[in-house]
Amino acid sequence: LAPLPVAALRLAPETASGLARLGIRRIGDLTGMPRAGLARRFGQDLVRRLDQALGVEPEPISPAGAPLHFAVRLSLPEPIGLQADILGGLDRLLPPLCDKLRARGRGARRLRLEMLRAEGGTEVIEIGLARPADRPDSLRPLFELKLGDLDAGFGFDVLRLCAPVTEPLHATTHKGGWAVAAEARADRTDGQALDDLIARIGARVGLDRITREHPADSHIPEKTQSTQAAAYSAPAPDWPAPARPRPLTLFRPEPVTAPATPDLPARFRWRGRDFEIRAAHGPERIAPEWWLDDPNWRSGVRDYWRVTTTQGARLWLFFAHGATLSGGWFAQGDFG
CATH class of the missing domain: 3.30.1490.100 (DNA polymerase, Y-family, little finger domain)
Incomplete structure (x- = not known):
């Protein structure tokens, strides 16, 4: 061990550099030095590592188990x-x-x-x-x-x-009466059938392409769900109801031709068609997440309206007050 560097003793970096500054670079330089002085200057860890290397102090090692092989x-x-x-x-x-x-x-x-x-x-x-x-x-x-x-x-x-x-893969047992056990078996059979279907489709297109949605805690409309791989996630047990009505179809904001004022317009033009508002509920103000720089929310605070038009369309409109991007009226959803 004598010609090996002191770093071979698994010392802390600051201890090894301190020894080097004193000209002690090899283990052989340490073995003849007073132990009390080494412990007083560099701590007990240096002396303990030296004793372990020389076999004076035992250092039990727990070997890692062999990996499972099937x-x-x-x-x-x-x-x-x-x-x-x-x-x-x-x-x-x-x-x-x-x-x-x-x-x-x-x-x-x-x-x-x-x-x-x-x-x-x-x-x-x-x-x-x-x-x-x-x-x-x-x-x-x-x-x-x-x-x-x-x-x-x-x-x-x-x-x-x-x-x-x-x-x-743990075996599962269900406590309860016959009806409870039968229901548990039915749920397990349905879950196994869905997993088998995911595996069959995944064999064709890849498991990473099959996804499912889970609810997410966010007041931003586009972030109320998260997409996860279906093969590595369980179905969402419960989808919480939103505090306010949300459209069945949510899409990227599309410009609406209307006066650029926060007041809800009586008429507007969207997707090449003219609409007249018959009823409206709002506004619901939603602010961007100030701790994130979301490119889709650089238009600033939004005021959302649920509008019903005389043509029968039920849309989700909002007025963006403008920030780093210009504001105006946009459509983001369809209540169907």
Whole structure:
């Protein structure tokens, strides 16, 4: 250890630099120095690290456990290339892999099927799931959807199936009477069916392209919901009702031709059509989030109105008072 630098003792950076300023750059320079002086000047941590390196003070180490590994392999006496044969091999691989997963209380979130060609090279199929699964009947159809684009060449002589991404899969029990248990089973069946549907569509277009909306806490109309990946989020349990009515259709603000004053106009022009207001409710003032620079809200404070026109349209209009951008009248929603 003597020729190693003092930094090898895992010292704090300020301690190592302090020793260097005194010309102590190697561990061998420390071993012959008075311990009391070192501890008084640099603290007990320096002496403790030196003792641990020399074996005087024990330093128990807890080794990291081996990572979980779930994989099965099938070697074939003759190469195969037909889709039916590959599915037959998959039927041999899925049950033992699922048995391994169940033995460790895990479910697969991603599976990879590696097919080694007889002449060299590998074809790989990967599938993702919306919920951890350990049942062959829910995994096999996802692979079947992707077998049509394979290049078998002279055939595959080795199939390897592995689960690189797994999650805990806990058994659930429901307390209560027969009706409660039946309802819980029905809810679980519906949830599993939805997850299977998401996995099937995800096998075609990708799981990241399937999204669901969740409510978000914001007074800004465009930010009252957040978009999340459906495969990695649960359905929103309850969508809170807004404090004030909101339109069924919300779109980006579109200019409305009307006098540029805060007073609600009797007539306006929007999307090339003239409208006359029959009834209106408002204004509801909404201010931009001052701590965020949102380009869509640089027109400043908005006064929203729910208007009903003589033509039957029920629209959500607002007047922007102007800030870094000019204000005016805009339409942002349709109540249907």
